[in-house]
Amino acid sequence: MIAYYHPDSARHKPLHRIAGGELRPTFETVARIELLQQGLQELNIPLAMPDVDAARLGHLISAQHDAGYLGFLEQGFATWQAMPGTGPELRTSVHTSRHMTRLPEDFLGRAGYYQADSSSVLVEGTWEAARASAMAALAAAEAALAGRGPAYALCRPPGHHAYSDQAGGFCYLNNAALAANAAAAQGARVAVLDVDVHHGNGTQQIFYSRPDVLTVSLHGDPAWLYPYHAGYADETGTGAGAGANLNLPLPLHSGFAAYAEAMQLALARIRAHGTEVLVIALGLDAYAGDPFACMGLRIEDFARLGAACRLPLPTIVVQEGGYPSPDLGRLLAAFLGGLAG
Amino acid sequence: MIAYYHPDSARHKPLHRIAGGELRPTFETVARIELLQQGLQELNIPLAMPDVDAARLGHLISAQHDAGYLGFLEQGFATWQAMPGTGPELRTSVHTSRHMTRLPEDFLGRAGYYQADSSSVLVEGTWEAARASAMAALAAAEAALAGRGPAYALCRPPGHHAYSDQAGGFCYLNNAALAANAAAAQGARVAVLDVDVHHGNGTQQIFYSRPDVLTVSLHGDPAWLYPYHAGYADETGTGAGAGANLNLPLPLHSGFAAYAEAMQLALARIRAHGTEVLVIALGLDAYAGDPFACMGLRIEDFARLGAACRLPLPTIVVQEGGYPSPDLGRLLAAFLGGLAG
Secondary structure (H helix, E strand, O other), rough: EEEEEHHHHHHOOEEEEEOOOOOEOOOOOHHHHHHHHHHHHHOOEEEEEOOOOHHHHHHHHHHOOHHHHHHHHHHHHHHHHHHHOOOEOOOOOOOOOOOOOOOOOOHHHHHHHEEEEOOOOOOOOOHHHHHHHHHHHHHHHHHHHHOOOOOOEOOOOOOOOOEEEEEEOOOOHHHHHHHHHHHOOOOOOEEEOOOOOOOOOHHHHHHOOOOOOEEEEEEOOOOOOOOOOOOOOOOOHHHHHHHOOOEEEEEEOOHHHHHHHHHHHHHHHHEEEEEEEEEEEEOOOOOOOOOOOOOOOOHHHHHHHHHHHOOOOOOOEEEOOOOOOOOOOHHHHHHHHHHOO | OOOEEHHHHHHOOOEEEEEEOEEOOOOOOHHHHHHHHHHHHOOOEEOOOOOOOOOHHHHHHHOOOOHHHHHHHHHHHHHHHHOOOOOOOOOEEEEEOOOOOOOOOOHHHHHHEEEEOOOOEEEEOOHHHHHHHHHHHHHHHHHHHOOOOOEEOOOOOOOOOOOEEEEEEEEEOOOOHHHHHHOOOOOOOOOEEEEEOOHHHHHHHHHHOOOOOOEEEEEOOOOOOOOOOOOOOOOOHHHHHOOEEEEEEEEEOOOHHHHHHHHHHHHHHHHHHHOOOEEEOOOOOOOOOOOOOOOOOOOHHOOOOHHHHHOOOOOEEEEEOOOOOHHHHOOOOOHHHHHHO
């Protein structure tokens, strides 16, 4: 198996998320990188630098994300730093809501338009790290599409909560969507299978009206779990994409039995789509020992999940969530081991 | 002139808003109450306790606001306090956005549905204070409707950013809307004229499809000022309420000349509506010395603004924004003095 990682991923160092109503240490930290790398070492999978064509990367990112949003990601923190009285994190209080949706001119107002929540901050290096994640995802896609076996992208920050024009849930550029778009650009029918414990709301939105890219997400029921306001079973796609989005929300703490059952539905749909390329948005946070601790999967369950994802298709595995625990690397090794067979 | 105030307004003591990306002291503080009271003393206007019928108040609040939202306002802080690891303010990070709008079951998820931003927190006493504000507004409405001259309600917390089902901008119950609904319930044609420096987005939403209540807001251009995502001139009402919402966004720092011109348009529309009862949502934050300091009005401009609002109609003045400065009381006295003639 091939794995890609770009060291700029470590340049994004957010400090705080909002928890308990206060600013508390975030757990989407640089420490995740080393833990995930330990998992790859366990399987003797070497890490390669993603050597993607910058113009191709830029083209794919621009096709997927809004120009104003990309400008904000790239230059927003410098603008913020130049403003008087600003702290080390670009965090706003006011965002668009279900009642108010307009795009203002003001910088703080635009920040509230382009950021979905008050925990997904921009800091020094966020853009470089987000771009590094995207590079890893594209490199993995290119390797898999070239027939070089399943490929893994150590993407950090993660991506599946990033909308076409909005950061959220610690995500900035949607890496799994980028891998899917790279495959779709070659005319392939693609499926994104998201097994992160949280709904892949950004990925869903990016492909919501597209028939060529099927999006499937297994996740803890959003009625009880982030992102709360999207990810329900009745969200099935729109327009030409009607029927090409499948949400499989699972009751919290339901363990692997629920995953096994949902995987049957997911795989049936992936087959029915005529899928030629599979992108797996791999969150490891359904683990019982994850800080989120809400689905109760054990280490060996990730091996079974990986095995279930072993299809005779070019397969790209993109890292999503999964937060620091002593077992984070072992979870990755279990999944990739199961996938490799 | 009659003025109403309920001392429970002082029970809401939020600590922080998000500013500069950090938690910093809020300025929607209890100190505002004393400053505003000084303004009334300057005019020798005594403060009366609002002696409204509790059942009538409850009926009006329930007709205007969503039941789930009211349950959250009333019981949310107690639920929050009973949760492990929560701080003194009910603040969430994730709210509904333009991309995700669903109502979850989870308490934190519901908090994100019912709160529009990360600065409008619930604390001990928020519900009692919000209800105290609503009582003052209703008492003032009843006095004005009974022909007892213009009536002022010292509402704190303010109300005009509160939607039917969402707190925001330091507002919880929409007091000006409540006064308007009390008048509309008697069959009157009502106009709400909002002169707060910020758009009255909650009031707009509550009446957006209603033809009987005209909503007019003069405010700093939301392209550059909170609430950023609503308050534009092309928002004119919907359905039966089409044409019954008038937004008059003003360039920042434009001073009284812009207000005078906008007031002509506002008053022409109020006349054309066949207005029988006038509700003034009185923010004092267009003042040059306000912490917001973005419109440049002087003290005497508030007297002129008050004089311009002097119409031969039952008139209810509901306090909205205006933040601690040594002149806050003088601004109120200037406006009410101008209104009384």
